[in-house]
Amino acid sequence: MTDTHFDASSPTPSGESRPNESRIDRERAVALSPAVSSPMLEIVDETASTNTDLMQRMKAMPRERAVAGVHVVRAAYRQTAGRGRQGRSWQAQPGHALMFSVGCIVPRPLSGLAGLSLAVGAALVERLRALPGLAAGDAARIGLKWPNDVLLDGGKLAGILVETAWSTSSATAAVIGVGINVRSDPALDAELAAAAAALPEQARPTPPAALSQILPDADLTLTLAAALAGLSAMVDTFSSQGFAGFRARWSACHAYAGREVVLLENGEPFARGRALGVDDAGQLLLETADGIRAIATGDVSLRLAPSTP
Structure with missing residues (x-):
């Protein structure tokens, strides 16, 4: 699968351009998240799993010369074997959801990664709440369900999967997979609801939610840029402070606090x-x-x- 470059805008009747909500504008995304350079960002139409792709890449990295920070980002419009926590599948229609993985080196041994997935969740919620055009009251509707599901009005807005490729006494190669429902997909929502109804109540997954419910103009590019900016900063902070640097931030996003x-x-x-x-x-x-x-x-x-x- 080769990278695909896009002009993520289309002409309007007046001759002006507008963002293509269902595609990622690489240049715009990189400009809005300067910690990620253009060569680091890979965009493909389809792959089995962006996490699997980057796990293979990170495993092949020379450990003795590994540099801390984000090394690669891989986004796909369609995943044929996308997955979440506990082996669950991640289902989404191309153009409706943002699906990407981040390969990074955290200068901590495996024993020092406790809480990393929660730190990812806190960083994502903070950046999503700060998206341009999102009213403060609507931003507050985005929160976290322990350990790291991102919720919107109780529905699942985003999922997170953190895997480790290798670890030494001083560093760990990690892959952070993220799926964000950007635009509502009524057909898929109805399909998932029907499947959930056939399960015992306690086994039913959290129903999906989409960013477009509170931000009608939500697009993949701006959402990706916001997420990457947050995750790049998160890796830096977690590297030096561990989850202690995120505990209060996570609690500020806790959707079920006191319940x-x-x-x-x-x-x-x-x-x-x-x-x-x-x-x-x-x-x-x-x-x-x-x-x-x-x-x-x-x-x-x-x-x-x-x-x-």
Whole structure:
């Protein structure tokens, strides 16, 4: 698959140009996220998984000469084997969702990466809330569900998958995969809703949400630029401070703060309590009848607790 370059604008009747919402304008995206140079940004029409592509790339990188920071970004309009946490698939129609991965070197051993995926979530929410044209009240509707789902009005706006290609005593090669629903897709939403309805209630995934619900002119280019600017800065901060530098920022985006939640493992509930926040390792602090319990991420899912009569 070769990179594809686009003129992401189309003429209007007046002769002016306007952004093509369903394509990525490479030059504009790079100009708005200066930490990512044009050679670092790859855009392809289709691939199996941008995370898989970059995992292979990062594994081949010479470890002894690895330089900290973002090395490559790969975006695709269509993924035939896109995936999220716990092996779930990521479904999206080309032009409606932004799907990309970032290959980076974090100058920390594997043991120093606790909370990295939560830091990614906090950085994304902050940048999405700051998108031009987004009213403050609408921006506040974007939040985080532990550990790292980005929500809009309770629906899933974005998903995150962090994988590590290798680690030494001083550095780790990581691939950060991100999927953001930019434009609503009623047909896919209806398909997903029908599939979810056939599942037991506690096994149903969070329904999708799209950025265009609060920002009608949302486009792939501006969303990608905002995300890349946030992730580049996040890698720098996390490298020096770890998740401790993001704990307060994550809590400021916590959509379920103070609410009663249920924790599921393999689809079965194992804990219930009031979500308080997270600790310096990114573990959820859950207030239960037996006291405060710290929950590690792992293969755990969180749901709002059903209301009791």
